[in-house]
Amino acid sequence: MIANKKVAFYTLGCKLNFSETSTIARNFTNEGFERVDFEEKADVYVINTCSVTDNADKRFKSIVKNAFKQNKNAFLIAVGCYAQLKPEELAAVDGVDLVLGATEKFNVTSYINDLTKNEIGEVHSCEISEADFYVGSYSIGDRTRAFLKVQDGCDYKCTYCTIPLARGISRSDTLENVLKNAQEIASKGIKEIVLTGVNIGDYGKGEFGNKKHEHTFYELVQELDKIDGIHRLRISSIEPNLLTDETIDFVSKSNSFVPHFHIPLQSGSDELLKKMKRRYLRKTYTNRVERIKETMPNACIGVDVIVGFPGETDELFLETYNYLNALDISYLHVFTYSERPNTEAAEMENVVPQNVRAKRSKMLRGLSVKKRRAFYESHLGKTATVLFENENKEGYIHGFTENYIKVKTPWNPELANTLHNISLTEIDSDGLVRFEFINEPIVI
Secondary structure, eight states, X not given: OOTTOEEEEEEOSXXXXXXXXXXXXXXXXXXXXXXXXXXXXXXXXXXXXXXXSHHHHHHHHHHHHHHHHHOTTOEEEEEEHHHHHOHHHHHTSTTEEEEEOTTTGGGGGGGOSSOOOOSSOEEEOOOXXXXXXXXXXXXXXXXXXXXXXXXXXXXXXXXXXXXXXHHOSOEEOOHHHHHHHHHHHHHTTOOEEEEEOSSGGGTTBOTTOOSOBSSOHHHHHHHHTTOTTOOEEEEOOOOTTTOOHHHHHHHHHOSSBOXXXXXXXXXXXXXXHHHTTOSOOHHHHHHHHHHHHHHOTXXXXXXXXXXXXXXXXXXXXXXXXXXXXXSOOOEEEEEEOOOOTTOSGGGOXXXXXXXXXXXXXXXXXXXXXXXHHHHHHTTTTOEEEEEEOSOOBTTEEEEEETTOOEEEEEOOGGGTTOEEEEEEEEEOTXXXXXXXXXXXXXXX
């Protein structure tokens, strides 16, 4: 019935979603589907949703419309975090046929019969308390980097966050399975693996969320570093209270792990960190940044920060701004606070007006541009290794150094997915870095 059909995917949100989309896509191809781009005509469109920001929710409807421009009779499936939190809302969107929650999305092909469109979207969504088993996944073939999922869910109770409601308790893949997946990725010629999860520093909690850690995140890092054929390992977002000295010190001497950390801060005010129920105060964050820079002076450090949280006065915002301005970091990911249903923060007083949130967001985005520029400038004249992407962007090919400096050079398809030694020379008008090749390139 479904042989020789085409399927297309659209992913909203985080690296973890990208790794899971890739795994879901492999399920389809194993069932005989041909994967095509989302902009092409397909028989089935799968949208992997996100609920971290208000914007991600709103984008869903426009993505559905785009799918139907390609094929008005297509079978449309919604999966992911928003599908778990608000399944009925998504099912009510015109044209949506199937909505699958957190545990059902990995068995999507078993919910498809003959692709006959449903008059009303069909929902299969468990209670999130039932999302207590682990499904490993990794992305491959979508980019030159692979996203390897090592952990899912979160036991933290941050007052602004719906992730525990959407993904359930913290649970981890077995060390054995993570290493097996990493070896599979390496065998396919992919040069870089990015470790992903909801709270990866919490790695080790058993498959069913039991609290006993079979292995720690530090042990995971040590074992991954031993695998042949992986040229780069990158740690994605990790909580400051879970990033240990031993992990930082190991990365500084590692064969494969690169000097790049992304550490959520959310606020530079201890008063707001307490209201957010974060598990650290500013002193811990400062200590982590200083430890990284002591052991790896060239390290890139990215920061997540939320503006406009309830109770954020002008004084408290400036406390965050001035703290970040003085801190030796490389760039910011700025999130404008948006009220999420069923969170503590949504009921809090002293709501910050939307126009004030927007102004503060703009100020921090400007600071991020300044920080990134200063970080790039500090590396001009230095040598680095670049891994090139495989896209032609307006006649240029882009790549990233080990410490996440983005470089560009005129398009040459032979460079895609290769590593080269370079010398960073100047910053272009678009903010990216130009370079010269050093003899003896590492072409692998």
